[in-house]
Amino acid sequence: xxxxxxxxxxxxxxxxxxxxxxxxxxxxxxxxxxxxxxxxxxxxxxxxxxxxxxxxxxxxxxxxxxxxxxxxxxxxxxxxxxxxxxxxxxxxxxxxxxxxxxxxxxxxxxxxxxxxxxxxxxxxxxxxxxxxxxxxxxxxxxxxxxxxxxxxxxxxxxxxxxxxxxxxxxxxxxxxxxxxxxxxxxxxxxxxxxxxxxxxxxxxxxxxxxxxxxxxxxxxxxxxxxxxxxxxxxxxxxxxxxxxxxxxxxxxxxxxxxxxxxxxxxxxxxxxxxxxxxxxxxxxxxxxxxxxxxxxxxxxxxxxxxxxxxxxxxxxxxxxxxxxxxxxxxxxxxxxxxxxxxxxxxxxxxxxxxxxxxxxxxxxxxxxxxxxxxxxxxxxxxxxxxxxxxxxxxxxxxxxxxxxxxxxxxxxxxxxxxxxxxxxxxxxxxx
Numbered sequence: 001x002x003x004x005x006x007x008x009x010x011x012x013x014x015x016x017x018x019x020x021x022x023x024x025x026x027x028x029x030x031x032x033x034x035x036x037x038x039x040x041x042x043x044x045x046x047x048x049x050x051x052x053x054x055x056x057x058x059x060x061x062x063x064x065x066x067x068x069x070x071x072x073x074x075x076x077x078x079x080x081x082x083x084x085x086x087x088x089x090x091x092x093x094x095x096x097x098x099x100x101x102x103x104x105x106x107x108x109x110x111x112x113x114x115x116x117x118x119x120x121x122x123x124x125x126x127x128x129x130x131x132x133x134x135x136x137x138x139x140x141x142x143x144x145x146x147x148x149x150x151x152x153x154x155x156x157x158x159x160x161x162x163x164x165x166x167x168x169x170x171x172x173x174x175x176x177x178x179x180x181x182x183x184x185x186x187x188x189x190x191x192x193x194x195x196x197x198x199x200x201x202x203x204x205x206x207x208x209x210x211x212x213x214x215x216x217x218x219x220x221x222x223x224x225x226x227x228x229x230x231x232x233x234x235x236x237x238x239x240x241x242x243x244x245x246x247x248x249x250x251x252x253x254x255x256x257x258x259x260x261x262x263x264x265x266x267x268x269x270x271x272x273x274x275x276x277x278x279x280x281x282x283x284x285x286x287x288x289x290x291x292x293x294x295x296x297x298x299x300x301x302x303x304x305x306x307x308x309x310x311x312x313x314x315x316x317x318x319x320x321x322x323x324x325x326x327x328x329x330x331x332x333x334x335x336x337x338x339x340x341x342x343x344x345x346x347x348x349x350x351x352x353x354x355x356x357x358x359x360x361x362x363x364x365x366x367x368x369x370x371x372x373x374x375x376x377x378x379x380x381x382x383x384x385x386x387x388x389x390x391x392x393x394x395x396x397x398x399x400x401x402x403x404x405x406x407x408x409x410x411x412x413x414x415x416x417x418x419x420x421x422x423x424x425x426x427x428x429x430x431x
Contacts, residue, residue, distance in 0.1 A: 026315035026327060027075045028052070030128045030170075034076035035327055037312060038068065047074045047097060049082050050327065050335055052317075057327070059335035062097045062104045073123045078130015081107075083149050085123055085135065090115045092135075094148045094155060110154035112137065112146055123148075124168040127175040128219070134158075134195075136180070138165045143180060145193060159198040161191065171243070173219045179203055181213045190214040206230040206249060217243070218267040221275035223297070225264045238262060240297050242275045254301050260286035262293070263314060270320035277345045281324050283314045292316075294324065294342050308338035 026037040035050040044067030049060045062082055073085040082097045094109040112135070114121050119139035127134060132150030136143055143165025147156045163184035171177040171192060178193045188211040190204035206212045210230035215238075217224050222243035227236050231251045239251040255262060266281035275297070282293035282302065290313050292305045307313070310330035317325050324340040 025073075026312040027123075027126055028315060028317050028327070029076050029078055029126050029130045031078070031130065032317040032319070032325065033078070033130075034080060035315070036074040036076040036082045038072060038074060041067075044068065045072070047082055047084055049076060049080065049097075049099075051080070052325070052327070052337060057335050057337045060099050062099065064097070064104060064106065075123050075126055075133055076130075077133065077149065083123070083133045085121075085148070087121065092121045094135075096149065109149055112148070112155050114139075116140075121146075124178070125170065128170055128173045129175055132175060134168075134175075134178070136165060136168055140164060143182070145178065145180075145195065147195075158195050159193050159200065161193060161200050167213060167215075169214050169217045171217050171219065179214045179217065187211055188213060209233075211236075216264050216267055216280070218269060218271070218275070218278055220269050221267075221271045221273070221278050223267055223271075223275035223278045223280075225267070225280065238264070250297070252297070252300055255282075255295065257284055257286070257293075257302070260284050265314050266316045266318050266324065268318035268320070268322060279318060279322055279324070279342050279345075281316050281318065292324075292326065292340065294340070296345050298345055303342065305340060308336075310336070311338075 026035055028035045031053075033051070033053040035052055037048055037050075038045045039048045039061070041063070046061060046063040046068060049062060051058055051060070068084075069086065069088070071087045075083045075085075077083055077096070080098070084095050084097055086093045086095075091111050091113055093111040096107040096109065098105045098107075112121060114137050116139050119137055121135055121137040124134040124136055124145075133148050135146045135148045135155075137146060142163065143161045144157060145159045145161070147158055161180060161182060163182040165180045165182050167179070167181035167190075169179040171179055176194065176196050178195055179190050180193060181188050182191050187209065189202065190212060191200050192203040193200050204212045204214055204224075204226065206226075206228050207230045210228050210233075212230065213227040215225045215227055222245070224241045224243055226239040226241060226249055228239055228249070228251075229236050230249075231237055231239075237251045238255040239249045241247070241249040261284070263283040263285075264280050265283050268279040271278045277296060277298055280295050282295060284291050284293050284304070290307055290311070292307045292311075293302045294305065295302045308326055308328045310328040310333070312327045312329065315327050319325065322342050322344070324342065326338045326340065328336050328338055330336070
């Protein structure tokens, strides 16, 4: 079986560097220029900023006047400062840290009160542009999005979303459209929040009875990485779609790695109009450790690569040229970046591999529904040999999805995702 991780697995001590704080995440700015993490110092920990866009990566420690408490989060800003989130009972304090000669400067930003029991406040992923930072206060009845840095004066409440909210994916390059996973009525669906107007609208509903989550999105190409149990009720699977496309969501068999948790963590930017050529970085956790996978929708296979020693597991960023940059820390190299170059995209022999925009004919969708395999976007329907092999296996993928009008009565019923262009956001964002 394959576990589709909707929350990043906790970082094992061996995978996060010799001085990593277990469970702490390394955050990287959207442009890949800076990173920030918490580093252990004896029984305490302190923030550290990494500069990644220079000739050589280097780290700057940012210790405060006192050790940081458990639950502290850090996030790099686009100007090189580091946002720190310090939880204390029902109050969450925020500040910006920056180096000042031998010490650390600190600019307090204010705090957020979360008095309702069961509410968890956490930083959202770094926003595009790097000038603002956001947090989600997820409670049992609703989620509240806060701007905690970059506003006119202190933390600012922007929008409230009914239901239990989690996740957080940016859908555009301006930091206006935020996708959240909302649990309401016992089912989880993805909604989009317009932070400028405070409006909430549906984004992703594959079937009424499925749990559907958005894991990653690339604003340039519109490629979406999705987790859903629609094709296999009771079992989460990884799928992909294109924002605004008429084509349905795909669930490639190659993304099912036996007895492993597979977590996408980075998408290659700059692939405008060719989302199927975007390279995706995967963190794969199994009984034998943690390693790296890379995958493109057009290739229908996962390349399995050893992770660099001391990889800050789950952290990485793609360049437009197709280089996957993975930060790592060891005793010998406390601040390092390993560059993995992935070969150019090559569609499988016999595949159609056409772009998944307006040029798709729809024939691939119908062929997949009949043949029981995932179709290439806009293609002829089946992978070479009629199946799509997973590592160590040759089983065919579940029936791919086609518009209802294209399904004949003799075809075994399968889960049928709604084309993403039918979602309200499809009319707001072009790919």
